[in-house]
Amino acid sequence: MAGSLQTDTQLSADVLLDDSRLPKVPEPGAMVIFGASGDLTARKLIPALYDLATQRRLPMKFAVVGVSRTQMSHDEFRKKLRKTLNEQRAGKVRDSVWESFCGSVFYLPGDTKKAETYQELKDFLKRLDGERGTRGNRAFYLASSPTLFPAVVEKLGEAGMNRGENGGWARLVIEKPFGRDLESAKELNTGIRRYFEETQIYRIDHYLGKETVQNIMALRFSNSVFEPLWSQHYVDHVQITVAEDIGIGTRGAFYEEAGALRDIVQNHLMQVLCLTAMEPPVAFDSEGVREEKVKVLKSVRRIPRDKVGEFAVRGQYTSGWVWGEEVSGYREEKNVAPDSTTDTYVALKLFIDNWRWAGVPFYVRAGKRLPKRVTEIAIQFKRTPHAPFAGAENLEPNILVVRVQPEEGVSLKIGAKVPGSGFRIRSVNMDLLYGTAFLEEVPDAYQRLLLDLMLGDPTLFIRADETESAWDILDPVISSWAESEKVAFYPAGSWGPAESEELVARDGREWRRP
Numbered sequence: 001m002a003g004s005l006q007t008d009t010q011l012s013a014d015v016l017l018d019d020s021r022l023p024k025v026p027e028p029g030a031m032v033i034f035g036a037s038g039d040l041t042a043r044k045l046i047p048a049l050y051d052l053a054t055q056r057r058l059p060m061k062f063a064v065v066g067v068s069r070t071q072m073s074h075d076e077f078r079k080k081l082r083k084t085l086n087e088q089r090a091g092k093v094r095d096s097v098w099e100s101f102c103g104s105v106f107y108l109p110g111d112t113k114k115a116e117t118y119q120e121l122k123d124f125l126k127r128l129d130g131e132r133g134t135r136g137n138r139a140f141y142l143a144s145s146p147t148l149f150p151a152v153v154e155k156l157g158e159a160g161m162n163r164g165e166n167g168g169w170a171r172l173v174i175e176k177p178f179g180r181d182l183e184s185a186k187e188l189n190t191g192i193r194r195y196f197e198e199t200q201i202y203r204i205d206h207y208l209g210k211e212t213v214q215n216i217m218a219l220r221f222s223n224s225v226f227e228p229l230w231s232q233h234y235v236d237h238v239q240i241t242v243a244e245d246i247g248i249g250t251r252g253a254f255y256e257e258a259g260a261l262r263d264i265v266q267n268h269l270m271q272v273l274c275l276t277a278m279e280p281p282v283a284f285d286s287e288g289v290r291e292e293k294v295k296v297l298k299s300v301r302r303i304p305r306d307k308v309g310e311f312a313v314r315g316q317y318t319s320g321w322v323w324g325e326e327v328s329g330y331r332e333e334k335n336v337a338p339d340s341t342t343d344t345y346v347a348l349k350l351f352i353d354n355w356r357w358a359g360v361p362f363y364v365r366a367g368k369r370l371p372k373r374v375t376e377i378a379i380q381f382k383r384t385p386h387a388p389f390a391g392a393e394n395l396e397p398n399i400l401v402v403r404v405q406p407e408e409g410v411s412l413k414i415g416a417k418v419p420g421s422g423f424r425i426r427s428v429n430m431d432l433l434y435g436t437a438f439l440e441e442v443p444d445a446y447q448r449l450l451l452d453l454m455l456g457d458p459t460l461f462i463r464a465d466e467t468e469s470a471w472d473i474l475d476p477v478i479s480s481w482a483e484s485e486k487v488a489f490y491p492a493g494s495w496g497p498a499e500s501e502e503l504v505a506r507d508g509r510e511w512r513r514p
Contacts, residue, residue: 026454028061029137035144036066048446061133077107118159136168157195209445252335297469315345320492369492375404
């Protein structure tokens with residue numbers, strides 16, 4: 001009996017050790033952040049790493065090395081990061097966790113254009129291998145200005161840091177924007193692949209780290225009730241909205257160079273489009289998921305350059321009222337040209353020419369200074385072929401809405417009988433709110449992505465041909481707008497210019513008001 005009990009216990013222990021549901025902890029390693037004195041590091045990366053430390057998801061032997069031109073000591077860098085963390089997590093920062101975590105945070109001042117900075121960094125990382133047991137594993141995170149990306153990659157390669165030390169791994173993380181158009185994206189890809197292989201490159205779009213964005217795939221591929229309806233046989237059209245109520249703030253100089261098309265549409269919105277329209281992957285892994293996303297982008301019908309006006313609207317906000325407060329127009333913002341034609345709003349009509357989506361329009365829009373902050377995907381289904389109930393012809397069609405932010409959840413609009421002796425039908429919503437359905441707090445997107453980076457899982461990162469295909473779709477729009485001064489204005493606090501309404505009205509449809 002005792003022997004049997006011992007055997008059962010041992011079997012239970014073996015099963016527990018093999019349980020794939022247990023959280024994975026990455027191998028020891030060091031994360032080097034270029035541009036470490038900037039907002040991204042203090043407001044996103046370090047808080048995400050701190051949260052992972054709180055959850056015991058970081059390896060025991062781990063280090064963070066910040067690199068920037070600003071002169072700071074290790075302690076000054078740590079105090080700066082703690083100050084921002086306290087502002088973001090007021091009253092929630094645990095001193096014991098922070099003290100343990102910040103002991104693994106270091107700072108090296110240096111010019112990222114100079115070779116001596118990289119030699120100093122290489123020597124410092126070797127020292128950390130010995131002192132902190134990071135085993136030659138390195139993740140290089142480019143949180144600096146995109147103009148510095150080529151120089152940093154080149155200097156890393158020349159210093160021999162494109163490979164880990166003593167058999168370790170080396171990975172490169174690149175923040176958006178990844179190029180300004182198709183040509184610059186190809187040049188950047190070519191330059192990076194001179195020193196790093198594609199399997200080492202992690203192009204990051206934090207939208208893919210959002211739980212609700214990932215849940216688009218769960219909703220589609222784990223529920224047999226939805227997937228059979230997810231096609232041109234039943235779907236009338238799809239609307240994807242990325243709306244923000246804020247303006248450009250202090251980012252005038254950046255926005256003059258980028259605009260909403262480059263800042264939001266090329267990356268965030270195109271990624272959401274891919275997840276909405278893709279075919280079921282063979283497996284939920286990096287190759288399966290990313291291959292299906294690329295197929296979607298390659299199937300998107302290219303807009304003829306001479307017909308851009310029929311498929312795209314460029315808008316810019318003027319002064320108006322948002323949440324009861326009067327706000328300035330874009331041209332009155334700091335570092336913005338008084339005659340600027342930069343897009344703060346973009347609306348596109350796209351078609352995906354494949355078997356599943358032939359003839360179904362995808363209306364996508366993104367903008368600043370709209371009435372509210374909301375990101376959603378709305379799948380509007382075709383009306384029933386015959387409605388036998390009185391007044392049913394005025395019933396709203398079925399709409400499935402996936403809300404990415406701010407109230408994460410899923411809503412399905414259906415027709416239901418109104419209580420009473422008559423037989424009246426009315427549209428009602430069936431809602432799932434993630435905040436109430438699950439006890440777990442929704443993690444920040446960077447937590448998931450940084451953990452996947454250290455685990456070596458590129459599933460939620462963007463492949464080279466993905467970003468190039470997305471630019472290829474938008475290049476005709478970019479070049480057409482560059483040669484035109486035509487811009488449609490809309491007052492701040494509205495849902496966009498009249499031209500955007502006309503874009504969908506020509507097809508007998510209208511934009512949703514989330």
